Amino acid sequence: MEDKENKVTENLETKETQEDVQPQAESTEEAKPQEAASAPAEEPEEPTEEVSAQSEKESAEGEATEEESDDHDDHDSEEQKLLETLDFHDPSKQELFDALKKFESVENMRVVDKALKEIRPHYDKIYDKEREAALEAFVAIEGNDSADFDFKGEAIDTEFFDLYEKLRSKKSKFFAQLEKTKDENLAKKEDLLERLRELVDGEESTASINALKELQNEWKSIGQVPGAHVKTLWANYNALIDRFYDHRSIYFELKELDRKKNLESKLELCAKAEALDELENLKDAIFQLNELHEEFKHIGPIPKDDQEPVWQRFKAASDKIYAKRKDYFEHLKKDLAENAEKKQALGDEASDFATFNSDRITEWNSKTKEILELQKRWDKIGGLPRDRAKDINKHFWSNFKQFFANKSAFFKTLEGQREENLKKKQELLAKAEELKESEEFDKTANELKKLQSQWREIGPVPEKFRNEVYKEFKAACDHFFERRRAKHNDRNKEFEVNLKKKEDICSALEAYINSETIELDQVYDLLDQYAAIGFVPRNAIKKMHARYDEITNKLIALEDLTDSQRSDLEMHVQVSKLKNSPHSGQKIHRKEGAIKRKISNIENDIATWKTNMEFFAASKNAEQLKDDFKDKIARAEQELEDLKKQLDVLNEI
Incomplete structure (x- = not known):
C-alpha cells in the first residue's frame, strides 16, 4: 500500500x-x-x-470500504453527544433497549447506523447467554431433547428486535435513496x-x-x-x-x-x-x-x-x-x-458434518453440539478479505446447512416412528384402564408390571403427547397399586393374628414333648388347627416353619409311641404341612395320586407273589421260599394298609 x-x-x-x-x-x-x-x-x-x-x-x-466512508455521523453536536452515551460497561437489556429508543427520532442515518452497530452486539451477547442457559436447563435438568428446544425469550427481546429492524429498514431505505439521489445529482x-x-x-x-x-x-x-x-x-x-x-x-x-x-x-x-x-x-x-x-x-x-x-x-x-x-x-x-x-x-471440518448419518438420536445430538461449537469458533474469528469472503463463507455455511438438512430429514422419519409408538402406548393405556379396578391383586399386579416393562421398551412418542399419555398410564397403574397396598395392609393385620395363633399352638405341642403321657387325639386336633390357620407375615415364615418342624420331629421321635401311632402321627404332620403350604390343594392332589399309584403297585406285587407261590415244587427249599414270600406279602399288606389309611386322611381334607 x-x-x-x-x-x-x-x-x-x-x-x-x-x-x-x-x-x-x-x-x-x-x-x-x-x-x-x-x-x-x-x-x-x-x-x-x-x-x-x-x-x-x-x-x-x-482501499477503504464503502462501509468506512458511510460509517460516520455528521458531527452535529447533539447527535455526537448522543453517540457518546453508547459507551457501555456491562449493560442490561433494558439499558440497551432504552439507548436504542433514543435514536428513533434521529434523522441522520449515518448516526443511526453507527448506533445500531454499537448497541446490537451487546444485546446479542446477553441474549445468546440467556438462550444457552435455557437450552442447558431444557436438556440437562428437564431431560429433554435439544432438537425440541424453542427459545422465545422475554417481551423486551421482541420489542428490541422489532425496533432494531424498524431502524435498520429506515437506514437501508435512506442509503438506497442516497444512491438514487447521486444519479439524479449527476444528471x-x-x-x-x-x-x-x-x-x-x-x-x-x-x-x-x-x-x-x-x-x-x-x-x-x-x-x-x-x-x-x-x-x-x-x-x-x-x-x-x-x-x-x-x-x-x-x-x-x-x-x-x-x-x-x-x-x-x-x-x-x-x-x-x-x-x-x-x-x-x-x-x-x-x-x-x-x-x-x-x-x-x-x-x-x-x-x-x-x-x-x-x-x-x-x-x-x-x-x-x-x-x-x-x-x-x-x-x-x-x-x-x-x-x-x-x-x-473450519469449512473443511464442516464438510465432515455434511456427510454424517446415523439412526441414533444421541449421536445426532452429539454431532449437533460439535458443529455448534465449530460455529462459535467461526464467529470468534474476524472478517475476511473481500476477494475471498464469498467462497469461504459459502464453503462453511453450505456444509453447515447440509448437516441440519440431513438432521431434519432424520427427525421427520423419526416422527413417523413416534406416531407408531404413540399407538402402541395408547393400547397399553387402554389395558391398564381395564385392569385398574381388578380384585385379583396378585395376578393383576404381575400383568401391570408386564405392561410397564413393555411401556419402557417402546420408544419416544411425539412431544405434544408425551406427558399426557404417560400421566394417564401412570395414574391407572398408581390407582391399582394404591388399592393393592390398602388390601395388603388389611392382610398384614390378619397375618399378625395368624402368627400369634400358630405360636400358641407350637407352645401347646411343645408341652407334650416333656409330658409323661401324650394324648394323640389332642395332638391331631392341634395339628389340624395349625393347618387351618392362614398365612403369617413374610418375615416370620421361615422362623415359624423351622419351629414347627423341630416340634413335630421331636413328637414323632417319642419312644412311648407304637409304630402304628408313629406312622399315623407322621402322616398327620405331613398333611398339616401340606395344608399350610402355598398351593396346598395342588400338592394334596399330587400326594393323593402318588399314594394311589403306590397302592396299585403293591397290590400288583402281592397278586404276583401269590401266583408264583402256587408254582413252587415240593422240595426241600420250596417251603423256605414260600415262607419268604409270605413274609414279603405280609409286609406289603401292612404297608398297603398304612397307605390306605393315609389316603383316607387325605380324602377327609
Whole structure:
C-alpha cells in the first residue's frame, strides 16, 4: 500500500506541474494558458490544483470500504453527544433497549447506523447467554431433547428486535435513496456544465459574472454524485471556470479579491487538517479529512504565489493521516489473511458434518453440539478479505446447512416412528384402564408390571403427547397399586393374628414333648388347627416353619409311641404341612395320586407273589421260599394298609 500511495503522490505532483503549464480544457480555446498570463492576477492553475486534491482523496481512499466512508455521523453536536452515551460497561437489556429508543427520532442515518452497530452486539451477547442457559436447563435438568428446544425469550427481546429492524429498514431505505439521489445529482451537474459552457462561450456582459456566481452556487448546492464520475465532472467544471475568467479580463480585479478570501478559507482548512493528527480515533480523522478535502475543492482559486505552498501544507497534513491509515490497513490485511486461513480450515471440518448419518438420536445430538461449537469458533474469528469472503463463507455455511438438512430429514422419519409408538402406548393405556379396578391383586399386579416393562421398551412418542399419555398410564397403574397396598395392609393385620395363633399352638405341642403321657387325639386336633390357620407375615415364615418342624420331629421321635401311632402321627404332620403350604390343594392332589399309584403297585406285587407261590415244587427249599414270600406279602399288606389309611386322611381334607 505504501508503494501505491507514493505512486499516487508522484502522480499528483506530476499532474500539478503539467497543469501549471496547460490546464485541462474542453476546447481549443480552453487549452491556451498564454491568454490567462495577460492578466496579472489570473491563475488558471488553481482549479486544476483542486482536481489534484480530489484525485489525492480518491486515490488515498481507494482501499477503504464503502462501509468506512458511510460509517460516520455528521458531527452535529447533539447527535455526537448522543453517540457518546453508547459507551457501555456491562449493560442490561433494558439499558440497551432504552439507548436504542433514543435514536428513533434521529434523522441522520449515518448516526443511526453507527448506533445500531454499537448497541446490537451487546444485546446479542446477553441474549445468546440467556438462550444457552435455557437450552442447558431444557436438556440437562428437564431431560429433554435439544432438537425440541424453542427459545422465545422475554417481551423486551421482541420489542428490541422489532425496533432494531424498524431502524435498520429506515437506514437501508435512506442509503438506497442516497444512491438514487447521486444519479439524479449527476444528471443535474451534467446539465449545469452545459449551461456553464453556453455562458463561457457567450458574449461578455456585466451580468455574466452574476450568472457565473449563480451557477457556482447551484453547483455547490448539488449533492454527491457516483464516485466514477467525480473526477471528470470536476475537471470539466474547473476548466470552464478558468476559460470564463480568461475571457473576461475586466473582472480580474474582482477575482483577485475573491482569491484573497479563498486564501484565508484554505489556510483555515490547513490548520484544521493539521489538528486531525491529534485525534486518537483514526476513522473519525479520515472522515473529517475527507470533509475538509470536499470543502477545499469547493473553494475558488487563490493567488498564484500562494497556490503551491498552501497545497503542499494541506497535502502534508493529509499525508500524515493517510500514513496512519496505511499502517492500519497493512495490519488489517495481515489479520484478514490469517482469518481466511482459519475459516477455510473450519469449512473443511464442516464438510465432515455434511456427510454424517446415523439412526441414533444421541449421536445426532452429539454431532449437533460439535458443529455448534465449530460455529462459535467461526464467529470468534474476524472478517475476511473481500476477494475471498464469498467462497469461504459459502464453503462453511453450505456444509453447515447440509448437516441440519440431513438432521431434519432424520427427525421427520423419526416422527413417523413416534406416531407408531404413540399407538402402541395408547393400547397399553387402554389395558391398564381395564385392569385398574381388578380384585385379583396378585395376578393383576404381575400383568401391570408386564405392561410397564413393555411401556419402557417402546420408544419416544411425539412431544405434544408425551406427558399426557404417560400421566394417564401412570395414574391407572398408581390407582391399582394404591388399592393393592390398602388390601395388603388389611392382610398384614390378619397375618399378625395368624402368627400369634400358630405360636400358641407350637407352645401347646411343645408341652407334650416333656409330658409323661401324650394324648394323640389332642395332638391331631392341634395339628389340624395349625393347618387351618392362614398365612403369617413374610418375615416370620421361615422362623415359624423351622419351629414347627423341630416340634413335630421331636413328637414323632417319642419312644412311648407304637409304630402304628408313629406312622399315623407322621402322616398327620405331613398333611398339616401340606395344608399350610402355598398351593396346598395342588400338592394334596399330587400326594393323593402318588399314594394311589403306590397302592396299585403293591397290590400288583402281592397278586404276583401269590401266583408264583402256587408254582413252587415240593422240595426241600420250596417251603423256605414260600415262607419268604409270605413274609414279603405280609409286609406289603401292612404297608398297603398304612397307605390306605393315609389316603383316607387325605380324602377327609
